[in-house]
Amino acid sequence: MNILIGGKAGAGIKEAGKMLAQVLASMGYSVFGYVDYPSLIRGGHNFVILRFSEKDIYSVDRKVDIIVATDRRSVNLHTVSSKENTLWIVDEKIDMSNALKAPFKEVAPAFFKSSSILGVILKVLGISPEKGIPVVERLPQRDRNFFIYTEAYKSVPSLFKIEDKKIKKGIITTGNECIALGAVDGGLDFYVAYPMTPATSVLHYLAERQKELGIKAVHPENEIAVISMAVGIAYAGKRVMIGTSGGGFALMTETLSLSGMAEIPLVIYEAQRAGPSTGVPTYTSQSDLLFSLFAGHGEFPRVVIAPGYPQEAYYLARLAMNIAWKYQIPVILIGDKHLGESYFTVNLNRERVVENPIMWDKKEEYKRYCFTENGISPLAFPGTPGAVVKVTSYEHNEKGLTVESAESVLLMQDKRLRKLRTIKEQLLKNEKTVMISEYGKSDIALITWGSTAGVVEEVAKEMDLKVIRPLFIEPFPAQEVKRAIADVRRIVVVECSASGQLDKVLSMNGIKFHKTLRKYDGRPFFRDELKRILEKL
Amino acid sequence: MAHFQQLEVQLKPADYRSDIEPTWCPGCGDFSVVAACTKAFSELKLPPENIVQVSGIGCSSRAPLFMKSYSVHTLHGRALPVAVGIKLANPNLTVIVQTGDGDLFSIGSGHNPHAARRNIDLTVICMDNQIYGLTKNQVSPTSREGLYGSLTPYGTIDKPLNPIATMLAYGATFVAQTYSGNPKHMTEVIKQAIVHRGFSFVNVLSPCPTFNRVDTFKYYKSRTKDINKELGHDPTDYSKALELAFHDLDHYYDPNAPVPIGIFFKKETETYHDRVNAVKARYKAVDKPTPELIQSFVDACKPKAI
Numbered sequence: 001m002n003i004l005i006g007g008k009a010g011a012g013i014k015e016a017g018k019m020l021a022q023v024l025a026s027m028g029y030s031v032f033g034y035v036d037y038p039s040l041i042r043g044g045h046n047f048v049i050l051r052f053s054e055k056d057i058y059s060v061d062r063k064v065d066i067i068v069a070t071d072r073r074s075v076n077l078h079t080v081s082s083k084e085n086t087l088w089i090v091d092e093k094i095d096m097s098n099a100l101k102a103p104f105k106e107v108a109p110a111f112f113k114s115s116s117i118l119g120v121i122l123k124v125l126g127i128s129p130e131k132g133i134p135v136v137e138r139l140p141q142r143d144r145n146f147f148i149y150t151e152a153y154k155s156v157p158s159l160f161k162i163e164d165k166k167i168k169k170g171i172i173t174t175g176n177e178c179i180a181l182g183a184v185d186g187g188l189d190f191y192v193a194y195p196m197t198p199a200t201s202v203l204h205y206l207a208e209r210q211k212e213l214g215i216k217a218v219h220p221e222n223e224i225a226v227i228s229m230a231v232g233i234a235y236a237g238k239r240v241m242i243g244t245s246g247g248g249f250a251l252m253t254e255t256l257s258l259s260g261m262a263e264i265p266l267v268i269y270e271a272q273r274a275g276p277s278t279g280v281p282t283y284t285s286q287s288d289l290l291f292s293l294f295a296g297h298g299e300f301p302r303v304v305i306a307p308g309y310p311q312e313a314y315y316l317a318r319l320a321m322n323i324a325w326k327y328q329i330p331v332i333l334i335g336d337k338h339l340g341e342s343y344f345t346v347n348l349n350r351e352r353v354v355e356n357p358i359m360w361d362k363k364e365e366y367k368r369y370c371f372t373e374n375g376i377s378p379l380a381f382p383g384t385p386g387a388v389v390k391v392t393s394y395e396h397n398e399k400g401l402t403v404e405s406a407e408s409v410l411l412m413q414d415k416r417l418r419k420l421r422t423i424k425e426q427l428l429k430n431e432k433t434v435m436i437s438e439y440g441k442s443d444i445a446l447i448t449w450g451s452t453a454g455v456v457e458e459v460a461k462e463m464d465l466k467v468i469r470p471l472f473i474e475p476f477p478a479q480e481v482k483r484a485i486a487d488v489r490r491i492v493v494v495e496c497s498a499s500g501q502l503d504k505v506l507s508m509n510g511i512k513f514h515k516t517l518r519k520y521d522g523r524p525f526f527r528d529e530l531k532r533i534l535e536k537l
Numbered sequence: 538m539a540h541f542q543q544l545e546v547q548l549k550p551a552d553y554r555s556d557i558e559p560t561w562c563p564g565c566g567d568f569s570v571v572a573a574c575t576k577a578f579s580e581l582k583l584p585p586e587n588i589v590q591v592s593g594i595g596c597s598s599r600a601p602l603f604m605k606s607y608s609v610h611t612l613h614g615r616a617l618p619v620a621v622g623i624k625l626a627n628p629n630l631t632v633i634v635q636t637g638d639g640d641l642f643s644i645g646s647g648h649n650p651h652a653a654r655r656n657i658d659l660t661v662i663c664m665d666n667q668i669y670g671l672t673k674n675q676v677s678p679t680s681r682e683g684l685y686g687s688l689t690p691y692g693t694i695d696k697p698l699n700p701i702a703t704m705l706a707y708g709a710t711f712v713a714q715t716y717s718g719n720p721k722h723m724t725e726v727i728k729q730a731i732v733h734r735g736f737s738f739v740n741v742l743s744p745c746p747t748f749n750r751v752d753t754f755k756y757y758k759s760r761t762k763d764i765n766k767e768l769g770h771d772p773t774d775y776s777k778a779l780e781l782a783f784h785d786l787d788h789y790y791d792p793n794a795p796v797p798i799g800i801f802f803k804k805e806t807e808t809y810h811d812r813v814n815a816v817k818a819r820y821k822a823v824d825k826p827t828p829e830l831i832q833s834f835v836d837a838c839k840p841k842a843i
Contacts, residue, residue: 211822221651225618232622382607392610
């Protein structure tokens with residue numbers, strides 16, 4: 001079932017959606033919530049689409065079963081989302097025939113409407129009022145909200161019978177929360193970021209929990225300072241992650257290159273939004289894939305990882321932390337607004353996994369960039385007696401001193417190339433770098449990446465299509481992808497990009513495809529929409 | 538007892554020199570900055586492994602290479618935020634930024650107010666030669682009006698930026714100016730800057746013999762005036778410090794005006810880390826979470842049982 005809740009920005013629409021999702025998850029349903037809001041604080045229009053099911057779900061439909069319109073604008077805007085049998089629940093002041101009238105404003109005058117929306121929907125769905133109490137209790141001004149919730153609940157009839165499934169599938173969370181927790185469990189000491197949608201909630205989440213998690217969240221003056229501070233922090237021996245969106249990442253690229261040259265371990269979370277430039281700040285996109293692969297001048301090893309689900313975001317953020325320190329490289333974790341801010345039902349098994357990097361053994365004279373077979377040089381941090389760690393953005397010798405001669409330039413470039421080879425060999429061998437569906441007997445395969453996974457994999461399962469999805473973009477698991485498509489007749493690339501970025505990565509790796517499906521209106525693919533398109537193929 | 542670590546046995550200034558020969562032009566003011574720094578390190582008994590020197594790009598930013606200490610040679614304009622990161626990660630280190638007028642006041646100027654207002658305990662040494670050397674003779678933000686450079690064949694029409702007044706306004710808690718032709722004064726000022734708990738800024742007038750033919754050793758020699766000893770300036774007086782700072786560049790326009798050197802302002806007040814520690818104490822924060830604490834947080838994230 002799909003439920004759309006619409007209303008004025010600042011009226012508690014997002015909160016109502018989250019509370020409803022939490023209630024449904026507590027009753028054992030898998031819930032997915034798409035949150036649509038403009039880049040302003042008050043006065044615009046917000047809406048949330050929640051879909052819930054007994055099966056695991058990760059997408060919503062464009063055409064919905066229930067539309068909750070708390071204001072007149074919602075009626076006009078969401079008529080496109082209604083089907084023949086859609087139930088409209090509208091504010092009692094709105095003149096609309098065949099709609100269920102609810103006193104959203106009446107019970108909550110001059111107040112956020114989240115508790116009144118929740119009361120009305122729970123009653124209509126036939127869910128007992130007790131189920132909503134825990135989420136209402138967590139709101140500020142508890143008594144007032146509780147009163148509003150109860151009044152709203154009483155005001156409408158019960159039309160459905162949504163049962164309690166007793167066994168919970170998980171809790172409601174977002175990709176951003178899971179990125180944050182993954183980094184923490186990978187040994188995070190510092191999170192440094194400048195606010196930028198849709199990465200900001202990682203900063204908020206970690207800043208609120210600095211005390212419990214023993215980490216430090218820092219908000220410097222701009223993104224250049226963010227990555228520069230991170231370089232300083234990592235040089236001094238602490239684990240650091242930074243987060244931003246495309247514009248902020250653009251500012252960071254010069255220092256990204258420094259981290260490649262100086263071999264400074266960094267994890268960069270790039271939450272994509274619709275660009276170019278300021279673009280559509282609160283909407284989603286997958287248009288920074290090539291940027292993340294090629295950002296920075298010069299040539300240096302990097303890893304680019306693209307989680308598709310919050311569980312993967314957690315696991316891969318933790319892994320990114322360990323990869324960054326094992327190989328002393330920048331690791332880019334590329335997500336987007338859809339993964340970062342949508343509501344998912346997740347059962348997260350947290351475990352702290354912190355692998356220590358290779359440290360100087362204090363036997364021989366310390367050389368920061370000493371030549372090794374695998375290209376990885378042991379670390380020492382400032383304050384270590386007997387070692388002098390000179391780090392530089394210039395090309396350098398083993399001791400970290402500037403060099404310019406042809407031989408020495410070649411030697412250090414070759415060391416970094418050896419490291420690149422080590423990374424490629426080890427990661428492609430030891431890590432799960434690509435997801436290949438177990439279903440899919442037909443001779444059509446879909447290749448996708450990142451947050452588009454949810455909808456693609458759900459629809460593909462229904463239609464029995466094969467799905468191939470790289471989790472690592474760099475190093476790219478070309479052999480595995482090629483093997484997976486060997487017996488497929490038709491390959492379709494699905495992504496949220498106007499120019500087709502994944503297809504360029506595939507071409508670079510010698511992988512042929514037949515058709516591309518691209519969406520670039522700032523919205524993710526909707527389930528019914530994608531299904532309709534695929535059925536026509 | 539100093540607030541930084543000290544050696545029991547003092548090292549000689551030469552012990553803080555690396556085996557790399559400076560690549561500066563003969564007669565460059567920056568040579569004596571390195572000499573003053575190593576002398577200051579020696580006199581303060583700093584353990585070499587506890588010193589981290591961070592620099593940007595430019596002639597002056599090479600200074601850390603010529604000294605035996607930890608160092609990060611960063612990007613143009615980015616020494617300050619990298620230094621802040623190092624100090625955040627390990628507050629026990631003595632962190633020094635070696636930079637120049639172009640690095641600090643042109644490309645990197647956006648970071649200055651924020652490091653200063655946070656009063657992070659580090660020392661910024663700006664070798665100010667009022668010209669770009671490494672990119673060959675372009676005017677800098679501190680160049681006097683009318684200075685000729687490779688891009689200003691008719692003399693620059695831009696007004697110079699006032700390093701002392703800006704840093705004072707940003708909230709630096711130690712602001713001084715010294716002159717590389719006066720090694721004794723320079724060493725003393727650098728020592729005090731390092732000892733100062735908080736954000737210290739030292740502007741070193743450090744002539745470029747190759748490109749800047751106006752602001753030379755000869756020019757400064759007869760003009761520098763010690764504001765503390767000769768003018769009796771009390772560095773705890775912020776308003777007086779600002780007033781003096783506003784007249785810092787008078788000599789660009791008035792041939793009789795002095796070039797002030799000395800400590801303009803010095804105030805020990807709570808540093809960034811003092812405030813961090815105060816907040817941590819108030820909210821009972823931990824440095825390393827225990828497994829129980831992590832579990833309690835995980836539990837708190839779960840919805841309450843219904």
